[in-house]
Amino acid sequence: MIRLTEVWKRYEEGGFALQEVGLHIPRGEFVFITGPSGAGKTTLLSLLYGAESADRGQIFIAGRNITRLRRRDLPHLRRGIGVVFQDFKLLPRRTVFDNIAFCQRSIGVPAREARRRVYGVLKLVGLAAKRDMFPRLLSGGEQQRAAIARALVNRPPLLIADEPTGNLDEKMAREVMDLFCAINRMATTVVVATHDRSLIEYVGRRAVRLEHGQIVNGAS
Amino acid sequence: MIRWLLSFPYFLREALKGMRESAGVPFIAVGITTISLIFLGALWIVRLNVSDLIVTWRERFQLTIFLAEGASPEQREALRRVVSGAQAVQRVEEVSPERAVEEFRGWLGPDADLLEGFDGNFLPASIRVILKPDRRDLAHVESLMAQVRLMPGVERTRNDLAWLRRLEGAIRLVDVAAWTLSGLLGLGVVFIIGNTIRLTLFARKDDIEIMHLVGATDIFLKTPYVAEGVLCGALGGALSVLALWGLFYGVFLPLAGRYAGEEFAMSAGGWSLALGLLGTGAALGFLGSAFSVRHFLRGTR
Numbered sequence: 001m002i003r004l005t006e007v008w009k010r011y012e013e014g015g016f017a018l019q020e021v022g023l024h025i026p027r028g029e030f031v032f033i034t035g036p037s038g039a040g041k042t043t044l045l046s047l048l049y050g051a052e053s054a055d056r057g058q059i060f061i062a063g064r065n066i067t068r069l070r071r072r073d074l075p076h077l078r079r080g081i082g083v084v085f086q087d088f089k090l091l092p093r094r095t096v097f098d099n100i101a102f103c104q105r106s107i108g109v110p111a112r113e114a115r116r117r118v119y120g121v122l123k124l125v126g127l128a129a130k131r132d133m134f135p136r137l138l139s140g141g142e143q144q145r146a147a148i149a150r151a152l153v154n155r156p157p158l159l160i161a162d163e164p165t166g167n168l169d170e171k172m173a174r175e176v177m178d179l180f181c182a183i184n185r186m187a188t189t190v191v192v193a194t195h196d197r198s199l200i201e202y203v204g205r206r207a208v209r210l211e212h213g214q215i216v217n218g219a220s
Numbered sequence: 221m222i223r224w225l226l227s228f229p230y231f232l233r234e235a236l237k238g239m240r241e242s243a244g245v246p247f248i249a250v251g252i253t254t255i256s257l258i259f260l261g262a263l264w265i266v267r268l269n270v271s272d273l274i275v276t277w278r279e280r281f282q283l284t285i286f287l288a289e290g291a292s293p294e295q296r297e298a299l300r301r302v303v304s305g306a307q308a309v310q311r312v313e314e315v316s317p318e319r320a321v322e323e324f325r326g327w328l329g330p331d332a333d334l335l336e337g338f339d340g341n342f343l344p345a346s347i348r349v350i351l352k353p354d355r356r357d358l359a360h361v362e363s364l365m366a367q368v369r370l371m372p373g374v375e376r377t378r379n380d381l382a383w384l385r386r387l388e389g390a391i392r393l394v395d396v397a398a399w400t401l402s403g404l405l406g407l408g409v410v411f412i413i414g415n416t417i418r419l420t421l422f423a424r425k426d427d428i429e430i431m432h433l434v435g436a437t438d439i440f441l442k443t444p445y446v447a448e449g450v451l452c453g454a455l456g457g458a459l460s461v462l463a464l465w466g467l468f469y470g471v472f473l474p475l476a477g478r479y480a481g482e483e484f485a486m487s488a489g490g491w492s493l494a495l496g497l498l499g500t501g502a503a504l505g506f507l508g509s510a511f512s513v514r515h516f517l518r519g520t521r
Contacts (some may be wrong), residue, residue, distance in 0.1 A: 078433060151432070
């Protein structure tokens, strides 16, 4: 599903965010990217969904070399990747339902189809009953589940999560991880960046460790 | 493309939502657009009416050849033959002194009694020359006049060309002023709407970030904001038409009728002006918003 070969990325201010990174994640796998703050976890994920581009090296997603992607093809890549962030990035003026439906309408999904998909995904994450609530009225765990629903609504084959439990207590963090495992069981490749070792142990899947922009453990 | 077209109701809803949520800022843009388009519309109404006036006067345009008191019938006949034979001439009318006085009496209307005591033939005989519509220009008129003036039996000639030319000069000036002012006002509206949309874009930066993230294409990202600009412009255009017509029919025409008589006729431009202002507003809104959105999105990718 994901293959990186000799990927380099330099910070704008100087210094390397990633150095000679090589990584292979097969389709349907659940992988943690771990390491201390500043190790390059977020940069690595940003490269995967095209928010940043590599200075050197090749990145293949589902067989497609995204380092050669034209700018106008980027939206189509992103429709196949769900992204979840630590700060949820929910729109406060929209209800849970609208937060997700808005994303569907933004990519041209007809209203009726969007409604159907949103109900389905809210059911999946257990938020159907709270669909008309605004994000500020939800708990942190519920907000993250709404963000996961938004990431899943296009039924992407790849789900990327950057420190998704950073703002959650342990119980909620485990709930979110259980949800990721359930999603992974539906054949979705899941890549989660976290520095929380207890969660990695809780889930018990492969962990790729980054230090100073280099993979030191678990590359393949 | 089909997805984009089918999503139009959604874009409009988002545009209206954006206008509501921007705490009245778009309505300031609509107000300024309205005022600018009122000025622009008024200018074009003036231009239209002056232009219509010139066309009317041109249609009535005629040359008058006043005959000398002692002009012989042969001289009159020769004159009539020469003038009728000229290519530019459509028709020739001979006006006797009696008919001239009658017509003058008619013009004076209720004040015709001013002519009491005058000799019935105090006006000179004349020949009226009506030119063909396509020959009512300076070159044709001057060449005919030059020829006629030298003929025996002619006392003097008169034509309305000089003031018609001055009027045409004036309308050219009005044209230049109208286009210059339209350009300046248009630029102002583009600037105001562009900045309004920029504020909306800043206010909805998070929405745009999410749209980028979920794979919205540029056209889907831009359209709601461009639609908001077009709505602001079109709304300004529609309000300016209502205001202009209100002022024209409610204030200007009654006042003009009172001071210039009931025959006073002016046009408010009709539907063509209304559609013109609506279209201009929408086009200016489109330009302002498209420019802002393009500029803003370049910095967010």
